Amino acid sequence: MLSSSELALTSLYPPTDFTSFQALKDAVTAKATSLRRGEHHQYQYISLKHVARRDFEGIEANRQELGSVVRLTYFPDIQNLIIKVPTREHEIAHTNIGQFITRKVDRMNIPFVEFVALGATKYTGPTSSSKECDSSWTNTLLRPRGWPYMVIEAGVSESMPRLWADAAWWFVNSNGAVRLVLLIKIDVQRKMITMEKYDRTRGPTTRSNPQGGPWRPRKLTTVTINQQVNPANIQVDGRNATSRPLTLEFELVFGRPPNPPLESDITFTNTELLEWSRVVFL
DSSP: OOOHHHHHTTTTSOOEEOOOHHHHHHHHHHHHHHHHTTOTTSOOEEEEEOOOHHHHHHHHHTGGGSSSOOEEEEETTTTEEEEEOOOHHHHHHHHHHHHHHHHHHHHTTOOGGGSEEOTTOEEEOTTSOEEEOSEEEEOTTTOSSSOOSEEEEEEESSOHHHHHHHHHHHHHHTTTOOOEEEEEEEETTTTEEEEEEEEEEEOOOOSSOTTOSOEEEEEEEEEEEEOSSSSOEEEETTEEOOSOOEEEOHHHHHSSOOOTTTOOOEEEOHHHHHHHHHHHTO
């Protein structure tokens, strides 16, 4: 199982000292301001060390005073807190792809209780680390209070290593209960969006662990959308896209097999993804 330090990427992004709530508020406000000004070269994360549990609880309780909406990931065993400061493009990307998905689910006449949006609900893993994603959904008939089946994590600029670590966190800490993670990276300056779809797999079997090692992410598809060229184009795994470049497998999203003919995998056409990505950069 990946350690908290590996999931927090402390060697790649060394955290700074947590000193006070006011100092954190100032840092979040400054980060949000620079991102709103279009300084998308700015890294959208703040990583802090020496954040005791009582400090984290105080930050959670007073988060509305931080000056921006934030997503929190906390590793109590190493006292590391990661704060993600969303941008306009970031929020448009994940909320509107979520709306697209919901509309497609509605057309299958799937009961509301089988596709319940959980938003950025906090989840806690076996080592007490906790995380908030950008968007998530579950089938409450199968999991009234459990982990989501599908998670979306988004980021801008130089966020891909963090997003990869996010995917790993969900699969590792849910012990494979999370079935599908969709990562969305927005490059505002180049007007490009990279989407990576992951399911989970287990490590190799051993004599001491015949069922396989810990769960880990397995990349299924990379979709790259370029809105800077005219006409805009889409590539899938480095090749020109087919008519349906993105598929979300029904069983991964809902935790059960589809009942045809209405129920099937959720697919996106080139036109739909180009329409969605165009709105992200308006």
